[in-house]
Amino acid sequence: MKLDIRPVQESDFPAICEIEGRAFVDPWPKEAFTDFLCRNSWVLFMEQKLIGYIFYHTAADEAVIINFAIDPSYQGEDYGKYLLHKSMQFLINCGVQYFYLDVRKSNFKAIALYHLMGFQTLGYRKNYYHTPPEDAIVMGVQIPIKDEE
Numbered sequence: 001m002k003l004d005i006r007p008v009q010e011s012d013f014p015a016i017c018e019i020e021g022r023a024f025v026d027p028w029p030k031e032a033f034t035d036f037l038c039r040n041s042w043v044l045f046m047e048q049k050l051i052g053y054i055f056y057h058t059a060a061d062e063a064v065i066i067n068f069a070i071d072p073s074y075q076g077e078d079y080g081k082y083l084l085h086k087s088m089q090f091l092i093n094c095g096v097q098y099f100y101l102d103v104r105k106s107n108f109k110a111i112a113l114y115h116l117m118g119f120q121t122l123g124y125r126k127n128y129y130h131t132p133p134e135d136a137i138v139m140g141v142q143i144p145i146k147d148e149e
């Protein structure tokens with residue numbers, strides 16, 4: 001199975017919105033996907049089919065995951081782990097040291113994946129989500145700086 005990751009382009013937005021609508025109970029509206037998001041964000045292709053995406057906001061040595069999904073038809077096959085790991089590596093290579101995200105308290109699959117990648121719970125945001133209402137867990141991980149050789 002050939003997997004490819006490349007930076008998001010505006011032409012990817014229709015396929016991304018289609019997955020977004022099926023992956024989330026509260027999907028982003030299509031107007032939310034603007035070219036501004038293309039910086040530091042990646043799409044995952046399997047055999048030329050777009051099956052996942054991850055969007056980050058970055059500032060200095062920090063990155064926040066603002067949206068991340070795998071096409072529901074392809075979930076549970078390690079593609080999420082692959083996309084998260086690879087995209088974090090790209091950012092670490094660019095100097096990012098701190099990663100943060102918000103996740104629904106009930107989203108056990110995503111939380112398990114983030115724990116796997118070293119994220120820890122930093123706190124909670126009461127009623128952060130609206131449809132349906134739910135608290136957010138704030139998670140983060142600090143990447144150790146490698147010693148200069």
Ligand SMILES: CC(C)(COP(=O)(O)OP(=O)(O)OC[C@H]1O[C@@H](n2cnc3c(N)ncnc32)[C@H](O)[C@@H]1OP(=O)(O)O)[C@@H](O)C(=O)NCCC(=O)NCCS
Binds near residue numbers: 024069075080116
């Ligand atoms: C969260 C999401 C991106 C994970 O992608 P995925 O391809 O389904 O996950 P993977 O197959 O790579 O699984 C990675 C890890 O997640 C956890 N996981 C995945 N499916 C799971 C399940 N059904 N039950 C428990 N843990 C699960 C496991 O820890 C797994 O690691 P393992 O295979 O070594 O046990 C994907 O499920 C998704 O798009 N969900 C809907 C949108 C969403 O919730 N996005 C995150 C918002 S914060």
